Amino acid sequence: xxxxxxxVIPIGPFHPLQExxxxxxxxxxxxxxxxxxxxLGYMHRGHGKICEGKTYDQIPFVVERICGIxxxxxxxxxxxxxxxxxxxxxxxxxxxxxxxxxxxxRIHSHLLWLGLAGHFLGYNTVWMWAWKYREPVLxxxxxxxxxxxxxxxxxxxxxxxxxxxGMIPPLLQVLDKLDKKLWMLTxxxxxxPVLHARLEGVGILTKEKAIEYSTEGPTGRASGVAxxxxxxxxxxxxxxxxxxxxxxTEGDVxxxxxxxxxxxxESTKIIRQCLEKLKGLPEGDIDAKMTxxxxxxxxxxxxxxxxxxxxxxxxxxxxxxxxYKIRAPSYMNIKSNEVAVLGGSVADAAITLAAVDxxxxxxxxxxxxxxxxxxxxxWDDLVRLSREKTxxxxxxx
Amino acid sequence: xxxxxxxxxxDGAYTGDxxxxxxRDSDVEFKKVEKQCLEFYPKGELTKLRKRRWYxxxxxxxxxxxxxxxxxxxxxxxxxxxGTDTPRGFTILYHFSLDRIGLIINIRVTLPHDNPEVDxxxxxGRGFEWIEREMLELLGIKFKGLDDTRxxxxxxxxxxxxxxxxxPHG
Amino acid sequence: xxxxAGWIIFYLLVFxxxxxxxxxxxxxxxxxxxxxxxxxxxxxxxxxxxxxxxxKLLGKDTFVPEGAPRSIFFGAPxxxxxxxxxxxxxxxxxNFFPSQAFGGDLIVVLYLFAFIPIxxxxxxxxxxxPISALGGSREMTLYLAYELPLLFALAxxxxxxxxxxxxxDLLNWQWANRPFLYSVSGxxxxxxxxxxxxxxxxxxxxxxxxxxxxxxxxxxIEHSGPVLGVLKLTKAMLYFVxxxxxxxxxxxxxxxxxxxxxxxxFGWLKPIAILVLMVLIKNTNPRLRVDQALxxxxxxxxALSVIGFILAAVARSAQTPILWL
Numbered sequence: 001x002x003x004x005x006x007x008v009i010p011i012g013p014f015h016p017l018q019e020x021x022x023x024x025x026x027x028x029x030x031x032x033x034x035x036x037x038x039x040l041g042y043m044h045r046g047h048g049k050i051c052e053g054k055t056y057d058q059i060p061f062v063v064e065r066i067c068g069i070x071x072x073x074x075x076x077x078x079x080x081x082x083x084x085x086x087x088x089x090x091x092x093x094x095x096x097x098x099x100x101x102x103x104x105x106r107i108h109s110h111l112l113w114l115g116l117a118g119h120f121l122g123y124n125t126v127w128m129w130a131w132k133y134r135e136p137v138l139x140x141x142x143x144x145x146x147x148x149x150x151x152x153x154x155x156x157x158x159x160x161x162x163x164x165x166g167m168i169p170p171l172l173q174v175l176d177k178l179d180k181k182l183w184m185l186t187x188x189x190x191x192x193p194v195l196h197a198r199l200e201g202v203g204i205l206t207k208e209k210a211i212e213y214s215t216e217g218p219t220g221r222a223s224g225v226a227x228x229x230x231x232x233x234x235x236x237x238x239x240x241x242x243x244x245x246x247x248x249t250e251g252d253v254x255x256x257x258x259x260x261x262x263x264x265x266e267s268t269k270i271i272r273q274c275l276e277k278l279k280g281l282p283e284g285d286i287d288a289k290m291t292x293x294x295x296x297x298x299x300x301x302x303x304x305x306x307x308x309x310x311x312x313x314x315x316x317x318x319x320x321x322x323x324y325k326i327r328a329p330s331y332m333n334i335k336s337n338e339v340a341v342l343g344g345s346v347a348d349a350a351i352t353l354a355a356v357d358x359x360x361x362x363x364x365x366x367x368x369x370x371x372x373x374x375x376x377x378x379w380d381d382l383v384r385l386s387r388e389k390t391x392x393x394x395x396x397x
Numbered sequence: 398x399x400x401x402x403x404x405x406x407x408d409g410a411y412t413g414d415x416x417x418x419x420x421r422d423s424d425v426e427f428k429k430v431e432k433q434c435l436e437f438y439p440k441g442e443l444t445k446l447r448k449r450r451w452y453x454x455x456x457x458x459x460x461x462x463x464x465x466x467x468x469x470x471x472x473x474x475x476x477x478x479x480g481t482d483t484p485r486g487f488t489i490l491y492h493f494s495l496d497r498i499g500l501i502i503n504i505r506v507t508l509p510h511d512n513p514e515v516d517x518x519x520x521x522g523r524g525f526e527w528i529e530r531e532m533l534e535l536l537g538i539k540f541k542g543l544d545d546t547r548x549x550x551x552x553x554x555x556x557x558x559x560x561x562x563x564x565p566h567g
Numbered sequence: 568x569x570x571x572a573g574w575i576i577f578y579l580l581v582f583x584x585x586x587x588x589x590x591x592x593x594x595x596x597x598x599x600x601x602x603x604x605x606x607x608x609x610x611x612x613x614x615x616x617x618x619x620x621x622x623k624l625l626g627k628d629t630f631v632p633e634g635a636p637r638s639i640f641f642g643a644p645x646x647x648x649x650x651x652x653x654x655x656x657x658x659x660x661x662n663f664f665p666s667q668a669f670g671g672d673l674i675v676v677l678y679l680f681a682f683i684p685i686x687x688x689x690x691x692x693x694x695x696x697p698i699s700a701l702g703g704s705r706e707m708t709l710y711l712a713y714e715l716p717l718l719f720a721l722a723x724x725x726x727x728x729x730x731x732x733x734x735x736d737l738l739n740w741q742w743a744n745r746p747f748l749y750s751v752s753g754x755x756x757x758x759x760x761x762x763x764x765x766x767x768x769x770x771x772x773x774x775x776x777x778x779x780x781x782x783x784x785x786x787x788i789e790h791s792g793p794v795l796g797v798l799k800l801t802k803a804m805l806y807f808v809x810x811x812x813x814x815x816x817x818x819x820x821x822x823x824x825x826x827x828x829x830x831x832x833f834g835w836l837k838p839i840a841i842l843v844l845m846v847l848i849k850n851t852n853p854r855l856r857v858d859q860a861l862x863x864x865x866x867x868x869x870a871l872s873v874i875g876f877i878l879a880a881v882a883r884s885a886q887t888p889i890l891w892l
Contacts, residue, residue, distance in 0.1 A: 007697050015783060031701070031857070040527075044550045049562070084447060122771045122778065122854030128607035194772060194852050197859060214475040214524040226496075227474065233449060233499035299450055299492065299501050301476075310492065312479045325479035332477075335527055345856060346701065 006034060009346055013042050024337075031345040036338050051324035056082055056293060056315075060154050063311070063326065068149055069112060072105045073304030074311070074326065075154040080235060081311040082156040085298025086290055092237070094158035094286045096274045099237040101145060101153050102302065103267040103274075107178075108137040109305035110260040110267075114189065117257060121198060126189065133181045136174050143167060158287030165283075168275050175275075179268050186261040199254035203340045203349075206251055213336040217307020217329045218259045223251035229303040241273040260305075293319050304329055426498045430471065434502070437466050449500050452490075457506045460491070461516045467493040467502060468521050475524055476501070480532040482564045487513045487538055508538060510566070517542035535562040583659030585652040592803035593617040595842055599806065602846045617803065624796030632789045634695045643690035644790070644797040647683055651804045654679040658734065658811055662820045665735035673732050676812070677721070683805070684710045684767070687776075687786050690798075694789035702785020705857050706776035712864035713763040719872035720760035723752055724816055727879040729888070738820045744890055746819035751892050752882060755875030757817045759868045764809045765845055766860065768802075772852040773860055810838030810845075 011024040022042060027035035047066050051059050059082070063074040076098065083090065090098075111134040118126030138148040144163055145151035153159050163171075189195060205215070210223035220227050226247045230238040246262045248255040294315035301310050307329025314323040341349040427448070434443060434453065441463070442454040455463050467473040473493035480489045491504040508515060517540035518525040529540045530549040537560040548555065578584055596617040604611030631640060657676055661668040684706055691703035724747045725731060728740040747753030766773035777785045787798055814820060814837045821834030855863065882892035 009697055009701065030704075041548065041550045041552065046561075084450060087447070118853065122774055123852065124603075124771075125607050125850045126853075128609065132608050192853075194855070198853050198855065211474070212522040212524060214522065216474070229499075232494075232496040233501075296446060297452070299503065301494075301501075308476065308494075310476050312477075312490065312492065314481065322483075323479065323481040325477070327477035331527065332524060335524060338523065345858070 005029075011349070026341070026346065026349055028346060033341050033344055033346065033349050036341050036349075038334060038337065048324050048326050051326075052321055055319045056156055056290070056321070059321070059324070060156070061152060064150055064152065066326065066328070069109050070105065070304045070306065070309070070328075071150045072101050072153065073302050073309045074328075075152075076102055076236075076302040077300040077304075077309040077311040078313075079154045079156045079300065080302065081298045081300030081313040082290070082294060082315075083298070084300055085294035085296045085313050085315050086156070086292070087294075087296070088157055088288050088290055090158050090236075090288050091285045093162070093278070093281055093284050094288075095235075095237040095240075096278045096281070097144075097159045097161075097163055097286065098154065099241075100163070100271050100274045100278075101141070101151060101159075102236065103270045104137055104141050104144070106267045106305045107182075107264045108134050108141070110264045111137070111185075113260060113305075114185070114257065121195070123195075130185065133178070133185060136178050140171060140174055143171065155287065157290040158285070160287075162286050163275075163278055165279065168279055172272065172275055175268055175272055179265070182261075182264050182268065186265065189261060190258060196254065199257065200250075200252055202253045203344060204251045205336055205340045207249070209336065209339045210251070213339075214332050215307070215336045216332060217303065217305070218256055218263065219307065219329075219333045219336065221245070221247045222255035222259045224249040227308070229301050229308050233301060235302070237274055237277075238270075241270060241277070243270050243273075293317060306330055307333060427500065430495065430498065430500065433471065434466075437470075438463055449498075450503070451500065452503045452505060454505045454507075457508060457515055460504070460506050461518065461520070463504055464491060464493075464518050465521060467495075467504070471495055471502075472497065473502065475518075475522070478525075478528050478532065480536045480538060480562070482536060482562060482566075484566050486510050487536060489515065489532065489538070491518075512539075513537065514539040514541060516540070519543055534560070536560055537563060578660060579652060579656050583663065584656040585648075587659075588652065588655040588804045588807055589800060592800070592805070592807040593621065595806040595810065595839075596803045598839060598842055599846050602843055603850055606847070606850045621796055621800055621803075624799065625793050627792040627796075629792035629794050630789070632695050635693050635789070639689055639693035641794060643686045643693065644794050644801065647686040647690075647801045648797055648804075650679045650682050650686070651801050651808060655804060655808045655811070658808065658815060661734035662738065662811070662815055665738060668733055668735040671732055672734050673721070673725075673737070676734070677718075680717075680767070680812075681710075681714065683801075690790070691786035696789050698783060699786050699788045702776045702778075702788070705778075706786055708857050708861055709766055709773060709775055712861045713766045713868070716759045716864055716868040716872040717763040717767075719869070719876050720756040720763070721816065723747075723756035723872065723875045723879045726876065726883055727752060727888075729883065734815060738815060741819040742822060746817065748817045748819075750882075750890060752875045752878035753817060755871050755878065757813070759872035759875065760817065761813060761841075761845075762868050763864070764813060765848060766864070768805060768809055768845070770845055770849040772848075772855045774854055775857045775860060778854060806842065807838070810841045813841050814838045 006027050006029050009026040009028050011026060013023045023039040025037040025039065026033050027037075047062060051062055054062055060075040060078050063078045064071050066074045111130045115127040115130035115134070118124065118130065141151060142148050144167070145153045145161060153161060205219070205223045207224045210220050210225045215223070215225065216227050224247060226245060228245045229235075231245050243266050246259050246266065248259055294313070295317040297312070297314040299310070299312050301308050303309075309329060310325075310327040312323070312325040313321045316322045431443070431445075434441075438453075438455060438459065440456065440459075444452040444454070446452055453463075468475060471493075473495045476492040476494045478489055478491045480487060485507060487508040487510070489506050489508070491506075493502045493504065494500070495502065506515060513536070515538065517529055519529065519540075520542060526543070526545060527549055529543050530545060530547070532538045533540060533543070533546060534548050534551050534555075537558070547553065551559070551561075580586060594614075594617075597612065597614055600616070601611040631637060654676060657668075657672050657679075661672060688703045688706050688710075691699040691706070724737065727747060727750070728737055731737050731740060741747060748757050769775075769777055777787065787795060790798055818837055818841075821831060821837065823830045823834050878892055882889040
């Protein structure tokens, strides 16, 4: 066969692989990927800048809208950053409730990823089943917070709603049922021979590379980098209860799936313990009142389902922060695809790219645009621009 | 069925068997790290604002040495960097996370308004690239040694002197 | 075989050719979608949904990519549709009116079966898109993978029936003795042929050439409007054709093993049962990589069909042919 000519296979900006707009430019020889260029910017909304115009009470609501899946991770990190800056401790009741909401979100996010991963592999049955079992989790969220998503539970100093004594037994029941289904799903997925064939040894991220790219969350933990903010930098109720940090060493896509599935089971453990302990706690305050706006700078971080969410806030004594910086885990994880997809085939690249559980909305959020309300382009302009851009991207052969 | 890993060793600090993190009170470790830091770079001003949040003010020209010390010697993970436009100049906070003991070391450098320029850390690891590109386009801070200077978040056709996070001063 | 031209046209266009196959094929698509939905805890589409989908596509615009040769771009789907119509006519005429079949029609069927992927690859390479080129190359690899086991599987039943090359004769042999499926060698041949058909239909785990989430539909990515509609219709007709293909060659056609004409109505359930089996396999597997599929067909499936072939030869070479082997 003649020498294969390198060709560009675009994944994105709009592609069934991704629910959000992102552009991965795969350079391939035949089916083998030899280079990857990642281009961001399609989902950029400027949340950091928006936050600088909001009061500390409003910011959790704004950052909650960064992402629909990890809609409690950002507020979690955000309120911790503000509390760090203002130097306040939260009451234990609030700490437990925060952990419960956070872990519920982890389960539903991991199940969502599992479903999508199945879909990416053409295994739509796993997709539907995982999402079906995700339903009770969302219902629990609704019972606890009043919403299936975008819970608006957190405020600087505590939480907004209490979990009352009477709610706990039914929640525990749902949890037991959920546990069984999660075990069933975990076993079904981990014992499927075709999935093994398809995922094992695919898209390996070595430990060295994982450290070099500073990956975190399940992406890092599957490569043997034991980073879990819940363990490392204890906050909320995470160091008052017993749970394991799941770390594997293979670094391939299968390990990433395994880490996530086992983490779901750990999460149910955490929720159960939190609920039990909550039962033992006396009724009390769920909110340490924040009286003065912070004057210092603070860093808050939380182990989101995808890794460490990092929020930095700089207060100046006024009601508004001077600088607000948000960094979502995918920002560090997506970059590591540069090495993970190399040498694999296009078929593997698709699932490898998805294996970090990328969340592009989270990834890009820092600055604001100022278009001053002027109509920049007419419809015809836009059509022309898009054609030019497509030609530039090398869409034709 | 799959086996759940038991009691993972993690750099000697934590074995994960109890679920209770010994890190929360390992004052010895914190003292050791502080001593290491001060020995390596005594010129810097180390503020321990909270127990696990240290702020370390250093000179701009030494950033690559100090970052190398944190990233490679201490074994920190690079979390992110935040650039801010303040009246004194641009400040960049490099957030390094020492996961062993749950410490965040924030390294602060301050750059002048008229020619903000700092060494790029991409030589330490590829993970530094995106945030430097981001600061380049949003704040207009130049990074010496950064090869890839394309736009990351802004559209590729936005003007090169458009830096949305810059503020008017004075 | 003395058919008037009028009858031939009727056979080809109305029954059992184009029109009949279209309608039944779309019904089969509905069966696929409904079964899939039930497996996945969903409700599934209404009965007429596949028809609506097709008519909707007819009303849409067709985009022709820049630099695509129009003759191939439009011609390939039409050729595909035509060959599937002929295929179903030949198969069903042999089944319903064995006396009107012609000698060597098995060869024609095999030829037409091979023709369809080639047409798809032609259409893909005419779309001047790197992704459809990738899909085309995957389709080609897959075709090379499953063609040989399929031929061996058919050779098995030909040997078993004593060298019959007419579909009608193969059916008669099955009615006189027993369907090939109910013998050891026939079962081997059926399993390998079944897997080959799964790949030919582009069902998971072999939907490699279309792979929506990897290469966005691959070979059909540039097709739209009526052209896509024709491709979809061809696919729908193939649903029916491959099911009757397996029924006729391995399961004794539409006849039931009981006395009485009316019982044969239930023979129509046979291809549906095969379809449902295919759909279930499709829904309990993830997609393979193309190299894995190639290895699978050239090792396991080929071995199965070769074993079947050897067993059939052994059974035939005995003094009185052993029927159960």
